[in-house]
Amino acid sequence: MWIPFSRGCLVNRILDFYRLQETDGLYLYWLKELLVAVVIFTLFYGLSCLVRFILASVLPRLTAATNTDLDDRILERVSPPLTLFVVCTGAYYAVRYLQLPAKVQMIASGAIFVVNVIIFTNIAYRVIDEIMNWYATTLAEKGREGLDRQLIPLAEKILVIFLVGTALIITLKHFNYDVLSLVTALGIGSLAIGMAAKDTLAHVISGFTLMIDRPFRIGDRIQLSGGQMGDVADIGLRSTKIRTLDNTLLIIPNSDLCNTILLNQAFPDIRAKGRVSLGVSYGSDVELVKQLLVEIALEIQDVLRDPAPEAFFVSFGDSALNMALFFWVDDYGKLFATSDKINSLILQRFRDRGIVIPFPTRTVHMEKGE
Known part of the structure; x- marks a missing residue:
């Protein structure tokens, strides 16, 4: 086919x-x-x-x-x-x-x-x-x-x-993408922000210094060079908040706090040393007064036995022999209350023993003219 x-x-x-x-x-x-x-x-x-x-x-x-x-x-x-x-x-x-x-x-x-x-x-x-x-x-x-x-x-x-x-x-x-230009822009922007907020950055850097150096901690009782005293409530980046003894809040910029002298009562521990100063009349038995002051301090429960309280004859005053009693408490928060108990007991015991706490007096002799 x-x-x-x-x-x-x-x-x-x-x-x-x-x-x-x-x-x-x-x-x-x-x-x-x-x-x-x-x-x-x-x-x-x-x-x-x-x-x-x-x-x-x-x-x-x-x-x-x-x-x-x-x-x-x-x-x-x-x-x-x-x-x-x-x-x-x-x-x-x-x-x-x-x-x-x-x-x-x-x-x-x-x-x-x-x-x-x-x-x-x-x-x-x-x-x-x-x-x-x-x-x-x-x-x-x-x-x-x-x-x-x-x-x-x-x-x-x-x-x-x-x-x-x-x-x-x-x-x-x-x-x-061009990363170098982005990094450069971020660097220039950071520099501009830093120049505009230099005071705030100074407070922030000081805040870092306080957190790392730790001259005080939250809860510590500190006393500033100006005399203000209180407990540290918060340590922020820009400022530190201190609650004073009369329950007001004191806010201090960190840079100012880094450049001032302060007293930390909670360092190295929270124990505190108290002092009671008083005068007794001339003619009083100084050794008896010192012994009585130590006994009074030991009667208070909050006073530490170690270190033990001590009494000293400090100086001769214009109208009294100046004495001082030193004692320790285990917490600085108890210092005022303990001082109050000691002062009250001193008044009572000195009155019972006939020890006079004099107050300043002035005697004026008036002579009749001829």
Whole structure:
């Protein structure tokens, strides 16, 4: 049977054959690319399983042998995001291997890169947060609650801002943004703000100095060079608040407080030394008066026996022999009440013993004129 065949038909068949070969080759190429990407992701997924096993089974045995629980707490908090970070890293390299269109690949790999930066920043934040909490607990156990309440949250906020800024700069640099101009603009802006708020910054820096140097703590009773006395209520960044003895709030800028002389009655401990000064009439038995003063002080329950109260003959006055009684109390808050009890008991016992506490008198002799 005769089949009509033309040269044009043969050419078309040959072209169709080559097109089929090109399609099959392209299909095989993409299949190879996809297979390699899957292998890369599978390897990283296996690595994440290995990391999870090490974090869950191996490292806890090592951290259990240490004296602190800080490493255990850090390990517990970073384990979940760390395994996720390894998986996302595998996804990033798998997408980067695929020969996708430039815009599609930039969007896909960029999105995974941003997720990786967020996860890594979260890991760093968890480590810092655990270290700060552990340090705050250590300070509280040492009796330095004021420092952990004031300085630790501030330091943690500064570190968080630093982490976020670093993550933002890394992300912008990945997308080929000009990071140098951004950093320069931030530096110039910070300089302008610093010049405009130099007084406030001076108070803030002084606040840091007070928190680190710690000449006083919250709750300490201090006396300023101007004579004001009160208990420290709060140590802020800009100012320190002092509750005076008449229950008013005294607010002092930190820079002024750093440059003044003050007396801390609660340092090195809260014990306080009291003094009662009085005079007895000339002719009194000084040794008896000193013995009686010590006995009176020992009758008061709040007066410490160690160190024991002491009485001294201080000086000769115009109309009296000046005596002084020194005693200690275990808390400076009891000083006024204890002094009141001692003074009241001195009046009673001196009256019973016939010891006179004189008051200034003046005798005027009038002479008759001739």
